[in-house]
Amino acid sequence: MKFDKPKTLFEKIWDSHVVYQKDGYPAVLYIDTHLIHEVTSPQAFEGLRKRGVKVYDTNKTWATMDHNVPTKDQDKIIKEPMSRKQVEMLRTNCEEFSVRLFGLGHPFQGIVHIIGPELGITQPGMTIVCGDSHTSTHGAFGTIAFGIGTSEVEQVLATQTILQYKPKTMNIRIDGMLGQGVSSKDIILYIISKISTSGGTGYFVEYTGTAIENLSMEARMTICNMSIEMGARGGLIAPDQTTFDYIKRRKFAPKGKDWDKKIEKWKKLTTDKNAKYDKELFFDAAEIEPMITYGTNPGMGMGITGTIPSVDDYETQSQKDNFLKAMEYMGLTDKQGSKLLGKKVDYVFLGSCTNSRIEDFRKIAKIVKNKKKPDWLHVFVVPGSAQVVKQIEKEGLDKIFTDAGFDMRGAGCSACLGMNEDKIPAGKYCVSTSNRNFQGRQGPGARTFLASPMTAAAAAITGKVSDVRKFLKL
């Protein structure tokens, strides 16, 4: 009798996509879905032209515009000439190479990691790549999904394969019940604050445990999205009934008999009993508070009622220097050892591929309803896709937001990365539902506090860093 070696979910998907593996060489890995956008693809298309090759499989390639697009007046010409050129270049490239494009004005346009799942393009067991580090988002469906560079985009366009070294596997298990006002964003900020921005480097993470199983697909996507912020290549969650229910009847999901066949396959996508991970970490959901970051990387986070560390808490000189530089940038040098609660902020950004799905806006609307933002505050509401915009309008959430004095926008990456018109000005504080608080990320000199949509909603009606739990008890 032959026994197969027990495998993790990651190993099952990886092994079934290896086209060729020579000892000591990277694997030639087959890619099921390739998502592209305007920023990281032009040089790859140029490479195809120079080599005289076509896109290998246009049925497996999907394009959208997100990083550069304005979120205001989307029907008008893009004002910034360089942005306009990049967006037009994508249109030209997609026409020349016959790639499907959901461009500005298309009902399916949006942030690449929002539209893949919402259109049913993202399906369990797939390998998915995109020239964007937050491609890890799609792992929520039990896929191997990871961000790649432009040279790799060219590999996939030309051959539908990519050269990759097999990463190690890590299990992050979170059991228990989440407290009131605590969401999946808090789970992932908590984990990164514990293991740092390099704690996952070299690994592909599987998230398991009862706290994960109880999450909606939207919430799972938020966790997988930020896997890269701990340095991990990606993160995935085994698909279950929640996953299947989410995908069913979406635009590009399998239908009829195909659906039944797929479901049979997808149900096998679990980590075998006795399979070994290279590393395992365990966390208790009940210990997690709503989180907020105080520094200049996503690992510099704490519970909302916590206190900012002091320079004396760090051991080596270079750690001390790094911490002090972060505090100086954030304008918090004299706040060491103090709470961030009550800190006045200037902006709130509700958006990004981490948190701009309909569920996020429903949660925000619940807290904001019948309230108004303070005068000094600017609140961006940036849905992740044109479809989310439509849904917000259908449910009347837009009315709640505009009544609160918020600035309703069209779909795009917006102020998450300071590449388009939406930016946070130098020296200003912003509570943001995005994924990175790096120096200058939201605009040169901008100061970012990362938080969940609920915590950001609390800041949006108080103008201060606030504990959302107070609003939920009322």
Place this chain on the structure above:
Amino acid sequence: MKKKLLNKIVSTAVPLDMEDVDTDQIIPARFLKSIGRDGFGLNVFRDWRYDPEGNPKPHFILNHPQYKGEILIAGNNFGCGSSREHAAWALSDYGFKVVVSSFFADIFKNNALNNTLLPVQVSNKFLRKLFAEVNKNHQTIIEVDIEKQTISIPKKNLSEFFEINPYKKICVINGYDDVDYLISMKEKIADFEKKYE
């Protein structure tokens, strides 16, 4: 497509003693709008190098005229954050051929290797020695031998072995291209697709 060849780099170095240098610092998003691969060096470390008016910030290491060279020495966890290959292009366009650190983020490491910018990972102890020597004497010559996989300061008799994947080693030394390699796999890919689905 043939790329530049690399074998041995002998150069002075620029010490950037900071940890967790993310790709938004190496090249901020607002400079990612080019549709070519060249010219990104102008804006490498833009917001650390220049103030908002475009004047050089005197404290930043690239603005110290005595520090020059093809080797960048940086603190732990270099290249974390976004997958932008523009970060590797920018460093390479500026003139760096080697980045030394005690730890590199995965995607950056791949991107660098795909652009003949060699990421050399050394022990933390050796990294501190490199910083100390270069800080003491900015004319310190560092030698990176890809064939032997060693990084050394010959005058000080300091040397350490570094890892490089055998496939990538061939690529870097010969200017070999991943896409050419994959295109040569065409039949294997077609066979795979027949059995797949």
